[in-house]
Amino acid sequence: MSNTDYILMLEAIRAGIPSRDTVAGTLDIRKSLMQKLEPDLEKLASGGSPKGKLVWGEYGQGKTHFLKQLEQNLLSDGYAVSYISLSRQLNLNNLQQLFPAFTSHLRIPGHNLPGLLNPLSQMNPPHEIIAKLPFIAEKLLHPLPTLIFKAFSLYEERHTITLYNALMGKKENIVRSQRIAREYFKAEMKELPRFRQRDHFMSFFEFIPYLLQAMGYKGWVILIDELETTGKLGKVARLKSYQNLNWLMNLSKEHKLPIYTLAASVKTLQDDVFYGTRKNDARDMPTMAEQRHSEEEAHKIARFFDYATSDSNIVLAPAKKSDYLQLMEELLEIHHLALPWQYEIPPSFVEDALKLIDYRGKPLRQIVRVFIEIMDIYAMRGTLPRAYKDNLMSEMDFADFEEDGVGLSETPLQELFDD
Numbered sequence: 001m002s003n004t005d006y007i008l009m010l011e012a013i014r015a016g017i018p019s020r021d022t023v024a025g026t027l028d029i030r031k032s033l034m035q036k037l038e039p040d041l042e043k044l045a046s047g048g049s050p051k052g053k054l055v056w057g058e059y060g061q062g063k064t065h066f067l068k069q070l071e072q073n074l075l076s077d078g079y080a081v082s083y084i085s086l087s088r089q090l091n092l093n094n095l096q097q098l099f100p101a102f103t104s105h106l107r108i109p110g111h112n113l114p115g116l117l118n119p120l121s122q123m124n125p126p127h128e129i130i131a132k133l134p135f136i137a138e139k140l141l142h143p144l145p146t147l148i149f150k151a152f153s154l155y156e157e158r159h160t161i162t163l164y165n166a167l168m169g170k171k172e173n174i175v176r177s178q179r180i181a182r183e184y185f186k187a188e189m190k191e192l193p194r195f196r197q198r199d200h201f202m203s204f205f206e207f208i209p210y211l212l213q214a215m216g217y218k219g220w221v222i223l224i225d226e227l228e229t230t231g232k233l234g235k236v237a238r239l240k241s242y243q244n245l246n247w248l249m250n251l252s253k254e255h256k257l258p259i260y261t262l263a264a265s266v267k268t269l270q271d272d273v274f275y276g277t278r279k280n281d282a283r284d285m286p287t288m289a290e291q292r293h294s295e296e297e298a299h300k301i302a303r304f305f306d307y308a309t310s311d312s313n314i315v316l317a318p319a320k321k322s323d324y325l326q327l328m329e330e331l332l333e334i335h336h337l338a339l340p341w342q343y344e345i346p347p348s349f350v351e352d353a354l355k356l357i358d359y360r361g362k363p364l365r366q367i368v369r370v371f372i373e374i375m376d377i378y379a380m381r382g383t384l385p386r387a388y389k390d391n392l393m394s395e396m397d398f399a400d401f402e403e404d405g406v407g408l409s410e411t412p413l414q415e416l417f418d419d
């Protein structure tokens with residue numbers, strides 16, 4: 001790696017936005033949590049559809065880093081993985097909009113670019129997959145995706161992108177892809193039941209995990225970050241989001257798809273939205289589900305909240321001191337490779353810095369940012385700031401440590417070393 005690569009890695013860590021390089025280059029301090037996932041992953045690899053899990057933690061406790069580390073581990077183990085971060089524009093209340101996001105962020109082992117276009121094109125044509133299409137078609141809500149894939153496998157360049165985009169859930173390409181499939185398979189298309197996007201669109205979602213299986217991957221793992229944004233939606237949208245998440249996590253055993261879903265959220269979603277004073281969705285949403293849908297749907301939503309707050313899920317607890325020390329040693333090495341140090345590193349630098357930070361009870365992200373600030377200043381001045389020396393860290397105002405990635409100092413790094 002070049003000096004620039006290390007600078008980019010350092011700044012990604014400072015900003016709290018894990019990249020592939022930062023995840024690969026730093027310690028996984030929560031390896032034990034993987035053991036809780038192993039039975040589910042084994043079930044997925046054998047063709048099952050295990051119940052998903054929620055990942056709970058405080059702000060800055062490392063939820064995103066955990067999901068990114070998990071993504072790397074799963075890819076190494078032969079799983080296909082989609083990681084998305086929810087927002088006001090991309091949320092759970094519309095699964096038909098969310099599905100193309102899952103496919104556009106889909107990563108598979110051995111390929112750096114997301115999506116399936118390159119690996120499928122390299123198979124040219126995928127005879128083994130085509131032989132499995134009749135068996136896959138029987139499992140789908142509607143068999144149209146299998147015929148579109150069969151047309152895609154002919155690899156006529158003029159149609160490739162349209163057919164591929166239809167398979168990836170882009171609605172605007174599906175009608176055009178039907179016409180293309182009819183050109184190649186007129187008799188077979190005539191035998192199909194009528195396809196209605198409103199009723200049958202989810203057959204494209206169903207097709208992808210079976211396609212991934214046919215390509216030789218162990219299953220499709222869907223990682224959803226920033227679940228707490230669901231709490232900012234209106235009541236109807238929140239209900240739909242819970243219904244969709246319940247389906248994705250297969251909590252009511254509504255499907256047998258080889259997918260496994262984990263969704264991460266800050267604990268305040270429970271405190272303020274699930275069981276809050278102003279919003280109490282655990283109480284109100286089952287009633288709304290019964291009024292708008294059915295008594296059965298009300299029971300599903302009630303069970304969703306019971307499961308969401310149960311011990312079956314994952315809670316990110318603070319790491320041990322030994323883990324912090326090892327992580328900071330790795331950060332020190334990255335910092336030293338990224339930026340010019342004008343002073344030698346004392347042997348006790350990491351231990352002393354951890355004492356000065358007073359890490360207990362602080363979010364992991366905050367600890368990491370403060371430590372990077374300590375390294376910035378020591379690299380230039382050869383001494384710790386007086387506030388750190390006097391152990392006044394606990395009295396400092398941490399209001400600047402928000403989600404925008406700003407640390408204790410807003411001085412650009414280049415200016416820091418221009419003296």
